Amino acid sequence: MIITVTGAAGQIGYALLFRIASGAMLGPEVPVSLRLLELPQALEAAEGVAMELDDCAFPLLRDIEITDDAAAAFDGANVALLVGSRPRAAGMERADLLSANGAIFAPQGRAINDNAADDVRVLVVGNPANTNALIASAHAPDVPAERFTAMTRLDHNRALAQLSGATGAPVSAISRLTIWGNHSSTQYPDLSHARIEGEPFEIDRGWVEQDFIPTVATRGAAIIAARGSSSAASAASAAVDHVHDWVLGTPVDDWTSAGVVSTGEYGVPAGLVSSFPVTSTGGRWTIVEGLEIDEFSRARIDASTAELAEERAAVEALGLL
Numbered sequence: 001m002i003i004t005v006t007g008a009a010g011q012i013g014y015a016l017l018f019r020i021a022s023g024a025m026l027g028p029e030v031p032v033s034l035r036l037l038e039l040p041q042a043l044e045a046a047e048g049v050a051m052e053l054d055d056c057a058f059p060l061l062r063d064i065e066i067t068d069d070a071a072a073a074f075d076g077a078n079v080a081l082l083v084g085s086r087p088r089a090a091g092m093e094r095a096d097l098l099s100a101n102g103a104i105f106a107p108q109g110r111a112i113n114d115n116a117a118d119d120v121r122v123l124v125v126g127n128p129a130n131t132n133a134l135i136a137s138a139h140a141p142d143v144p145a146e147r148f149t150a151m152t153r154l155d156h157n158r159a160l161a162q163l164s165g166a167t168g169a170p171v172s173a174i175s176r177l178t179i180w181g182n183h184s185s186t187q188y189p190d191l192s193h194a195r196i197e198g199e200p201f202e203i204d205r206g207w208v209e210q211d212f213i214p215t216v217a218t219r220g221a222a223i224i225a226a227r228g229s230s231s232a233a234s235a236a237s238a239a240v241d242h243v244h245d246w247v248l249g250t251p252v253d254d255w256t257s258a259g260v261v262s263t264g265e266y267g268v269p270a271g272l273v274s275s276f277p278v279t280s281t282g283g284r285w286t287i288v289e290g291l292e293i294d295e296f297s298r299a300r301i302d303a304s305t306a307e308l309a310e311e312r313a314a315v316e317a318l319g320l321l
């Protein structure tokens with residue numbers, strides 16, 4: 001399989017490429033060819049990463065190509081991990097952020113449309129991930145919109161870890177947890193359908209509202225405060241999990257969370273790339289339907305999807321869709 005990684009010389013790239021090459025993403029039987037897309041000034045650093053990849057002598061790693069040309073980077077790509085982006089800098093207005101990312105994700109969407117394999121699957125990691133996925137998809141009319149996804153798996157994994165810490169249940173015993181909405185502080189980590197050892201469980205509402213939800217939603221900032229730089233290994237691990245499950249499937253009786261295009265499920269406006277509970281079979285995500293949504297959940301899902309709708313309106317106004 002041909003795997004393209006953008007922003008390959010960045011800190012997530014450094015944690016991600018070795019996991020892909022080791023077989024963690026697509027399994028121990030699938031050889032991988034890596035295509036690294038970087039900005040011209042980071043090509044030398046990307047060469048250094050490629051040297052280290054060579055030095056690991058991974059049996060599954062066929063070859064590595066490094067380029068600053070999107071058409072070459074996405075040529076024949078089966079999986080595209082869009083990591084490089086322009087994150088919000090201090091004092092940056094939202095319109096500036098969205099237009100800087102439009103300048104990255106619109107041409108990358110076109111390059112995927114024109115060059116990638118017919119079965120290409122795209123995961124956008126670079127923030128604002130949901131809206132960047134929407135922009136890329138809008139510029140790839142020949143690729144089904146459902147193949148453009150945004151990463152909320154890190155939020156999902158953070159929620160699993162918090163619940164595990166609070167209950168003492170191992171993460172492997174927890175299922176049916178959901179992240180709804182935007183990969184931002186408005187996201188809604190939802191425990192109302194969660195199970196431990198396959199059974200519903202009692203949980204203190206006060207803890208959920210005052211501790212669990214804000215801890216998961218602001219975990220990125222807490223990592224920056226503690227580590228001095230943003231989440232990298234955990235973000236890479238979540239990207240590996242997302243693509244692994246997309247290609248190889250989710251476990252029976254469980255689901256995960258991913259930013260996928262809405263067709264109006266749960267009142268989320270059609271066309272938005274929003275996080276939902278999803279299962280994967282046969283290489284396709286399916287939104288889990290029919291879950292009961294109480295008033296508390298409704299208000300939070302609506303607030304986060306309203307933010308996504310505002311972002312979409314802003315990029316539309318900038319002519320990016």
Ligand code: NAX
Pocket residue numbers: 006007008009010011012013037038039042083084085086087104124125126127128129151152153154155183220230231232235
């Ligand atoms: P770094 O700044 O370490 O690396 C980004 C790399 O992207 C740089 O090497 C840069 O040269 C490259 N780049 C920029 N524009 C590019 C373009 N047009 N084409 C190719 N390469 C380009 O950032 P890193 O820590 O790796 O984070 C990458 C992105 O992930 C950021 O936008 C960050 O906000 C986002 N994150 C998303 C998360 C999620 O859960 N969805 C969590 C982690 C992370 O915060």
